Amino acid sequence: MTTLDIELLGAMRELAAAQLPSDTSIHSGRPLRRFALELHVPDERHQELEAELQAAATAEGPHLRGSEGRWRVLDGWSKVSTGRRREICIYRMEVQEVQEAEVPDLVDQPFLARTAERVMANSRALAELLEELHACGVLDEGRSLAIAAAATLRPLTREEARELSRTDRLSH
Template identity: 25%
Template sequence: MNFSLNLLGAVRQVQAEELPSVTSAHTGQQLRRVSLELRVSGDRHDELEVEIGGAVEPDGHPLEGEGTRWLVSGHRYSYTGSGDPQTCTHQLELQEAETLHATAVEIGDLFLDVTACKEWIDGVLVLSFVTESATEADQRLEELIVERGEEYFDVVRRGVSDTPVRMCFGRCLWQETDSGARRRNLVLVADEGKEEGRPPLFNEPQLCRTTEAVVASTQALKVLVEELQTQGVLSEEAADGVRGAAAPHQLTTRQSRQFSRTYDLDRYGV
């Protein structure tokens, strides 16, 4: 079949062979695949190599075709002829590229506008996005994270797929803006029913133990200040209260959420 592809600053017409389609792990849609052969002068080989290398799946910048964008799923080349420069023959396998940048995310009946978004496959579908809100929706989102953070929800990625995917919360960072709103970098994971469960977290359980100790020390300082203000001196009862408050204890979900706060959300990417 005739095939158009924008390469080396020009639209090139070549013959291509249709290959069996593949099912997208992101959307469940069938993605076209083609193979083609492209000949260029050897003095343009390096330039073409850079352009093709920048379009390699899954994270490359797609090549523009006629009505379709393409990622490179396979590539090899060889030199032919004895002239100077030689002719370089490139054999490419291309796969149809998808738009995987959601414009909004729905978690159950909660609608969230998205300012940045990325998703990838790491054994399961993982979605990371940034949202900002100072409205009732933000309060509802915080309650979902705190009260129901271990549950799975129907998640729709508007602009990617209208088919709900069952996902749960992963990392949930937040940053307070100058206006008092909250910017959040949320990660959702579609691993419901996965037999092996989630992989162990880095530096655990040490990190969790450290977090518990910090919260306990903070609470102890609060109690100490209150006692000093009300009594003027530390009585035995007050000392016992400080020691009791400083003892490590299992954190509530609400207490743990304070350690997901950052002063610069952009450092963590999408």
């Protein structure tokens, strides 16, 4: 058992936390810490806490701030208000460390390059297959041209061209 300092309901709270098996980051492969927490909240503030937890459960955030980084609330928290003091809601939840972006967006560049290579190889194979089918008489000229036209890239939109230009400038 350890403690985590996490900002909830507008204040930094020191919460007892039980460490859970870590998950692995899909971006870096490093372990992301996970903890189980229990929080006692007055009934009049439970809706405010629900809204914070709901927002912190999304992948984009806003995640909960803590002294050791940011935390995402994992889906499936529970709330009970039984026992001696029904005016107190007891929340049980799991949080997972959020990996802060410390590297440029081009970190997945090798994966993107391999995906592009695969797409180009498949395109070449399909083009050769079309030529072969046309040469064997399976596809007539009109159908062959229609398939080739369907595989032609559409022009870039203004937004795409602007983003590609911006990304190009940033990578040099």
